[in-house]
Amino acid sequence: MSPELPVWRSLLYVPAHVERFVARAHERGADCIQIDLEDSVPPSEKELARRCVAAAAERVRAGGADVLVRINRPLGLAVRDIEAAVGPHVDGFTLTKVASADHVRLLDELIGEVEQQRGMTVGHSRLIVLIESADAWLHAAAIARASPRIVALNLASEDFALDCGIEPSFETLLMPKQQLVYAARAAGVLPLGLVDSMTNFADEAKFADIVRRSRRFGFVGASCIHPAQVPILNALFAPSSEEVERARRVIDALEAATREGRGAAALDGRMIDAPIAENARRLIARHTAIAARAARA
Structure with missing residues (x-):
């Protein structure tokens, strides 16, 4: 995983125009708060929500979370959302209903123009891309590479x-979720999501099981719609202490074998070779990145 990529185990949606949700968002412990201008905001409240974005972004990052803004489609709404949201307290955007790589590049260009107009570093705003249609899924690999953002x-x-x-x-x-993991990894970006629907937030045991399975399939974090889901995502998308301890033993075992001129080792009745040791190093790097994030909060 590239060191430039963020640690986003939990990404909590918060409607921009609902004060009681914005007021407590920084207390929820999410790695990222997604201020929503899309589905949780009815059409009659879109303009109000845009006016709330800048202040909401500054408030919700008080707990150390990164801040994204989920924008609308069609393009006319997206333009107004971006113009309202680009700023120093917004780390980026969640692009909805992405149609193609060209669609991403068009929005990238607009974001860059607004950043430049506001005296910001062009490239400041990062992007999550949402695949929401069969046609977009068929072009996921190209979409994932459409922008360095x-x-x-x-x-x-x-x-x-x-x-x-x-x-x-x-x-x-x-199947489509697993293919999305491959497209993300091939492009060098984070695969986010769950291998099931996330709408049932009342059954925490079932949700935890979904998160465990999702991590096994390669996902590293997921969006959520309820604060109760945040600690589950944070815990289960992180290596456990037992996993970290075993990873260190794996690395030590292979390093000892290498010093003796061997390319493999045995540990607890299992063979350890280079790919297994590399996986262990990545797990420890993930553990270190999560710890560093917690230290910043």
Whole structure:
């Protein structure tokens, strides 16, 4: 994983125009707060929500979270959202209903123009790209490489299922979700998401099981719609102390074997070779990055 990529285990949606949610967002412990201008904001409240974005961004990052703004589509709404939101307290944008690589590049250009107008470093704003249609999914690899601003790729389960005419479930979403992991990794960006629907926040045990499975399939974090989901995502998308301890033993075992002129070692009845040791190093690097993030909060 590139050191430039953020640590985003939990990305909590907060509607920009609802004061009681904004006021407490910084207390929730999320790695990232996504100030929402899209689905949680009715059309009649869009303009109010835009006026709230700058102040909301400054407030919700008080707990150390990164801040993204989820914008609308069609393009006319997206333009107004971006013009309202680009600023020093907004780390980037979640792009919804992305249609193609050209769509991403168009929004990238607009964001850069606004950054320049406001005296900001061009490139400050990072991007999560949401795949929400069958057509976009077929072009996910190109979309993931469309802009150097992109740091993460996600597949919106409910919207994608609606477009495909399928029920959003583990069985129906597994293949497209797994392919999304491959597209993200090939592009060097974060694969975000869950291998099931995230709408049932009341059953915490079931949600935790979904998160565990999602991590095994390669996801490193996910968006969430309820604060109760944040600690579950933070805990289960992080290496456990047992995993970290074993990773260190794996590395030590292979290094000892290497000193003796061997390319493999045995540990607890299992063979250890270069790919397994590299995976252990990545796990420890992930653990270190999460600890560094916690220290900044």
